[in-house]
Amino acid sequence: MNKTIPELDYTPQMVPYPEPTPAEDKNRVHYLNVSDTVWSWLFTLDHKRIGILYLVSVSIFFVFGGIAAALVRTNLLTPTGAILELDQYNKAFTAHGTIMLFLFLIPVIPGVLGNFFVPMMIGAKDMAFPKLNLLSWYVYMAGAMFFVWQLFVGGLDTGWTLYPPYTSQYSHTNVLYAGLGIFITGFSSILTAVNIIATVHKMRCPGMTWSRLPLFVWAMYATSLIQLLGTPVLAVTVLMLATERLFGIGIFDPTLEGDPLLFQHLFWFYSHPAVYIMILPGFGVISEVIPCFSRKNIFGYHAIAWASVGIAVVGFLVWGHHMYIAGQGFYLGMVFSTLTMLVAVPSAIKVFNWVATMYRGSIHFAPPMSFAIAFLFLFTIGGLTGLHLGVLGTDIHLHDTYFVVAHFHFVMVGGMLVAWLAGLHYYWPKMTGRMYNTFWANVAAIVVCVGFFLTFAPQFILGYNGMPRRYPHYPEEFQILNILSTAGASIQAIGFTMPAIYLLGSLVFGRPAGNNPWHATGLEWQVPSPPPPHNFEQIPIVYYPPYEYSIPNGLKHVVIHSLNGNGVHSSDITPKHQEVTSGS
Amino acid sequence: MFNDFQLPLTPPRASSFAYEYDLLFWYISLVVLLGGGLTIATMIYFCFRYAAKSEPAQTPRLLGSTSIEVTWTLIPFLFFASFFVWGVRIYSNKISAPIDVPEYYVVGKQWMWKIQHPTGQREINELHLPLNRTVRITGTSEDVIHDFAIPAFRSKFDVVPGRYVTTWYHPTKVGKYHIFCDQYCGMGHSQMVGTVIVMNPSDYDAWLQGLHVSEEGKNPVDGSASWEGKKLFLKLQCNACHNADGVGRAPQLAGIYMQRRPLQGGRDVLADDAYLRESIRDPMAKIVDGWKPIMPAYPRSQVSEEELLNLVAYIRSLRNANDLPKRYDRYPAPVGAPGAPTDEGGLTRE
Numbered sequence: 032m033n034k035t036i037p038e039l040d041y042t043p044q045m046v047p048y049p050e051p052t053p054a055e056d057k058n059r060v061h062y063l064n065v066s067d068t069v070w071s072w073l074f075t076l077d078h079k080r081i082g083i084l085y086l087v088s089v090s091i092f093f094v095f096g097g098i099a100a101a102l103v104r105t106n107l108l109t110p111t112g113a114i115l116e117l118d119q120y121n122k123a124f125t126a127h128g129t130i131m132l133f134l135f136l137i138p139v140i141p142g143v144l145g146n147f148f149v150p151m152m153i154g155a156k157d158m159a160f161p162k163l164n165l166l167s168w169y170v171y172m173a174g175a176m177f178f179v180w181q182l183f184v185g186g187l188d189t190g191w192t193l194y195p196p197y198t199s200q201y202s203h204t205n206v207l208y209a210g211l212g213i214f215i216t217g218f219s220s221i222l223t224a225v226n227i228i229a230t231v232h233k234m235r236c237p238g239m240t241w242s243r244l245p246l247f248v249w250a251m252y253a254t255s256l257i258q259l260l261g262t263p264v265l266a267v268t269v270l271m272l273a274t275e276r277l278f279g280i281g282i283f284d285p286t287l288e289g290d291p292l293l294f295q296h297l298f299w300f301y302s303h304p305a306v307y308i309m310i311l312p313g314f315g316v317i318s319e320v321i322p323c324f325s326r327k328n329i330f331g332y333h334a335i336a337w338a339s340v341g342i343a344v345v346g347f348l349v350w351g352h353h354m355y356i357a358g359q360g361f362y363l364g365m366v367f368s369t370l371t372m373l374v375a376v377p378s379a380i381k382v383f384n385w386v387a388t389m390y391r392g393s394i395h396f397a398p399p400m401s402f403a404i405a406f407l408f409l410f411t412i413g414g415l416t417g418l419h420l421g422v423l424g425t426d427i428h429l430h431d432t433y434f435v436v437a438h439f440h441f442v443m444v445g446g447m448l449v450a451w452l453a454g455l456h457y458y459w460p461k462m463t464g465r466m467y468n469t470f471w472a473n474v475a476a477i478v479v480c481v482g483f484f485l486t487f488a489p490q491f492i493l494g495y496n497g498m499p500r501r502y503p504h505y506p507e508e509f510q511i512l513n514i515l516s517t518a519g520a521s522i523q524a525i526g527f528t529m530p531a532i533y534l535l536g537s538l539v540f541g542r543p544a545g546n547n548p549w550h551a552t553g554l555e556w557q558v559p560s561p562p563p564p565h566n567f568e569q570i571p572i573v574y575y576p577p578y579e580y581s582i583p584n585g586l587k588h589v590v591i592h593s594l595n596g597n598g599v600h601s602s603d604i605t606p607k608h609q610e611v612t613s614g615s
Numbered sequence: 616m617f618n619d620f621q622l623p624l625t626p627p628r629a630s631s632f633a634y635e636y637d638l639l640f641w642y643i644s645l646v647v648l649l650g651g652g653l654t655i656a657t658m659i660y661f662c663f664r665y666a667a668k669s670e671p672a673q674t675p676r677l678l679g680s681t682s683i684e685v686t687w688t689l690i691p692f693l694f695f696a697s698f699f700v701w702g703v704r705i706y707s708n709k710i711s712a713p714i715d716v717p718e719y720y721v722v723g724k725q726w727m728w729k730i731q732h733p734t735g736q737r738e739i740n741e742l743h744l745p746l747n748r749t750v751r752i753t754g755t756s757e758d759v760i761h762d763f764a765i766p767a768f769r770s771k772f773d774v775v776p777g778r779y780v781t782t783w784y785h786p787t788k789v790g791k792y793h794i795f796c797d798q799y800c801g802m803g804h805s806q807m808v809g810t811v812i813v814m815n816p817s818d819y820d821a822w823l824q825g826l827h828v829s830e831e832g833k834n835p836v837d838g839s840a841s842w843e844g845k846k847l848f849l850k851l852q853c854n855a856c857h858n859a860d861g862v863g864r865a866p867q868l869a870g871i872y873m874q875r876r877p878l879q880g881g882r883d884v885l886a887d888d889a890y891l892r893e894s895i896r897d898p899m900a901k902i903v904d905g906w907k908p909i910m911p912a913y914p915r916s917q918v919s920e921e922e923l924l925n926l927v928a929y930i931r932s933l934r935n936a937n938d939l940p941k942r943y944d945r946y947p948a949p950v951g952a953p954g955a956p957t958d959e960g961g962l963t964r965e
Contacts, residue, residue, distance in 0.1 A: 117802050117803065117805070117806075118802045121799075121801075121802060121804070188801070188802070189799075190799045192799075194759075194760055194798070194799070196758070196759050196760070196776060197759040197760065197799070197800060197801055200759075201725070201758060201759050201801060202801065285775075285776045285777025285778075286776070286777075286914075286915060288897075290777075291760055291775055291776065291777070292775070325665070325674070326667075326674050327674050327675075327677065328676055328677065328678055330677060330678070330679050331678075331679035331680075331683075331684055332678065332679065333679070334679065334684045355706070356762070356771055356772050356773055357760075357773045357775065358772070358773055358775050358778055358780050361706070361707060361710060364706065365703055368699055368702060368703070369699060372692075372695040372696065372698065372699045373695075375691070375695055376688060376691055376692050376695065379687070379688075379691045380684070380687065380688055382654060383654070383687045384679075384684075386654060386657055386658045386661065387677075387683070389658065389661040389662070389665060390661060390665070390677070391665060391674060391675050391677070392661070392665050392674050393665065393667045393668070393674050394661070394662060394665050394666050394667055395667045396662075396666070404658065404662065407655070407658055408655055408658070411651045411654055411655055412651060415647040415650065415651045416647070418643055418647060418695065418698060419640070419643055419644070419647075422639070422643060422698045422699060422701075422702035423699075423702040423703055423705070423706035424636065424639050424701065424702035424703070424704065424705025424706045424709075425636070425639055425640050425643060425702060425705075426702075427636070427705070427706065427709055427769065427770065427771055428636060428640075428766065428769040428770070428771060430771060430797065431762060431764075431771070431797040431798060432766075432797065492624050495625065495626065495640075496624070496625065496626045496766060497626055497764065497766025497767075497793060497795060499764065499795045499796070499797040499805075500797075500799075501799045501804055501805075502795075502804065502805040503805050504805040504806065505805065506793060506808075579676075580674065581673075581674045581675060581676035581677075
């Protein structure tokens with residue numbers, strides 16, 4: 032009897048689904064055309080359709096947040112406010128912060144790419160809890176409606192950090208609506224997290240061991256752990272804030288015997304890990320894109336996987352570095368500063384591993400790779416300037432200045448948003464079956480990168496010179512740098528509009544992408560694009576780690592064959608496939 | 616000499632701390648520029664060196680290397696550790712304000728800075744300081760959290776309602792510098808700005824004279840914070856219990872500042888500003904060993920933050936037991952307090 036010993040063999044092991052002919056492709060049933068009623072979308076249990084629902088909604092909220100950002104940057108053109116009154120400006124930056132964080136950055140990659148691709152990457156037909164998955168979208172939309180509602184009835188002026196006693200006693204704006212929005216959307220991310228954790232634990236196909244998980248799945252898993260453990264604390268905190276505001280029960284307000292620092296501790300206990308909720312999925316995307324377009328195995332798979340988990344764990348213990356000068360005490364500050372230095376190390380490890388992956392590769396500058404390179408450039412700057420803020424001594428002067436603004440935008444936009452664009456460009460052909468115009472996509476990557484750098488690099492200088500954040504009016508000597516920054520923001524706006532045009536255009540004019548346009552190894556690429564309603568017609572079996580790009584002609588790392596058959600389901604195995612006869 | 620050196624696009628350095636701060640800032644910045652620059656340069660080099668050729672390339676199957684991983688874990692870690700150690704030194708320096716120097720009070724309020732000099736002069740949104748003299752700053756807030764920031768001094772601290780925060784300045788350069796509120800505090804956040812004016816000591820003294828309204832009196836100086844505090848001390852009848860007679864109803868306050876006080880339950884506490892403040896606002900929080908918890912609390916409706924600062928300044932000025940006013944019956948004890956003997960010699964007796 033013949034028996035394959037795949038461990039010794041790095042020739043192609045995958046029998047991909049045959050590329051459908053154009054005629055077949057027209058008649059093929061996939062998740063998009065399986066039914067086309069509105070109800071079939073609103074009540075779908077298909078993780079891919081839920082991913083699309085998230086894609087549409089987060090994109091809308093990104094536009095909302097972007098408009099608020101445009102108002103803020105335009106107003107900062109002149110030292111006394113170009114277009115807005117003081118309170119209007121405060122509402123604009125608060126809307127920008129809350130919408131971008133709670134409605135865009137936190138759900139975007141878990142909601143869209145996580146929902147769509149985690150089951151496909153691990154060879155599952157759906158998430159572990161499809162109904163819970165749909166519920167998470169509805170809960171998210173319900174929370175989002177409160178945000179939209181409060182915008183139309185007067186807005187919120189507290190900043191996304193909601194520090195009492197200003198928020199609990201002094202602000203006359205819609206704190207309760209916004210708080211309710213935060214409270215509810217929090218449950219949405221808890222539901223998604225539960226679902227992803229259960230899916231990764233229980234739904235992996237045969238052979239998909241933990242050390243064969245794609246790094247995107249590792250990152251999503253680590254993210255979900257943080258969401259599950261951190262978000263309830265935010266819910267509790269918002270609830271306490273509401274209690275104080277509604278009933279005057281003193282929790283945070285010192286005139287009611289409360290402690291304002293208690294709020295900051297609780298808030299950052301969630302909100303610092305939350306920045307890892309935002310950035311870790313971005314790391315995951317980059318870990319997929321760079322090996323694929325360098326045609327190399329990822330360098331240091333285990334280091335990257337454990338760095339994700341390490342960040343998730345230590346990230347819970349560094350919240351106090353937001354409070355060095357808030358009066359939390361010297362020894363607390365020392366502890367948090369130590370841990371902050373520790374949590375900086377895994378991020379550095381990841382960057383080094385990604386760069387090392389490119390070493391002796393064969394680098395293709397397809398749009399996802401262009402965005403990934405922009406990510407490496409911008410995220411390195413963002414991560415390193417975080418050191419200035421994590422060190423006790425240097426934070427004294429830089430805290431709450433534009434240095435902080437520049438730092439977290441470099442991480443959140445230069446890192447996370449650019450990683451999201453990399454992921455969107457990488458997976459768009461798989462999600463829609465259409466290929467976009469890669470020339471314009473590469474141009475967009477450059478425009479975004481240049482515009483971004485021009486926006487936020489001057490803000491480091493502004494911050495070091497002491498310009499405080501959240502200032503609609505500022506001293507005149509800061510005007511030139513602010514004009515530069517606004518000019519950069521305009522270039523960025525062009526850069527973000529371009530993908531909207533050519534991606535949507537590709538739905539109409541794009542050529543069919545084919546099953547695997549990037550010649551990637553992952554399971555998700557072995558099925559037709561767009562994927563069939565239940566992803567895999569047969570349960571795949573995985574024999575190899577991901578990212579076996581270095582094998583000659585070797586693009587795929589799995590065998591897809593029937594569980595019932597005893598062997599490979601097609602005879603079309605390359606001659607090099609190594610077989611030994613039992614007994615010999 | 617480097618003290619006067621200023622790169623373009625950098626803020627002025629007007630205090631001794633700013634110089635120490637900038638050394639650390641530029642050390643971190645240089646390491647970061649080199650490390651990050653090296654990483655990015657390597658990436659760009661790889662992009663050109665290993666760009667895909669037209670024929671399909673065979674790439675080596677490199678899976679990783681433990682020794683390389685350990686190397687690039689340890690090297691950043693060692694640098695980060697050096698940042699941390701130096702950062703702790705700078706930070707502890709900044710928060711350890713000397714106590715034997717003139718003390719200025721800063722009270723934040725939506726949306727202005729109220730400042731009081733140790734000699735009693737008050738200013739709003741301006742702070743005049745003498746050159747080359749170390750001063751101590753104590754801040755608090757009347758409403759929400761503000762942040763008193765002076766970029767030229769590289770100094771900043773949150774003023775939190777219900778707390779005292781202390782720092783120090785040692786101005787080294789004459790000039791006018793920005794004061795900003797750095798913690799978002801509502802509509803007028805960006806209007807809550809001011810100017811710190813560093814003057815030569817002689818100019819400063821002249822400036823003080825211009826504001827000083829002198830009256831007859833002895834130590835503490837008329838119009839000073841502690842003088843105001845003393846008047847309040849008498850008005851609130853604190854001396855009914857806290858007096859020099861040693862009647863035994865409340866602790867003797869003279870000389871306790873910056874002493875460790877034994878508490879009920881065996882712990883002890885440093886009698887610093889924050890402790891004095893808390894003992895007035897919320898006397899039950901910490902009871903000194905051997906005394907009964909009978910003191911009434913003084914909420915903000917009775918004693919404002921500024922008045923409280925004056926009271927604390929007064930208690931600090933009490934060095935020996937005779938400094939404390941004796942009690943006398945023109946000011947009876949609070950209702951419920953134990954009966955007290957009459958005596959002669961209250962300070963304000965006519």
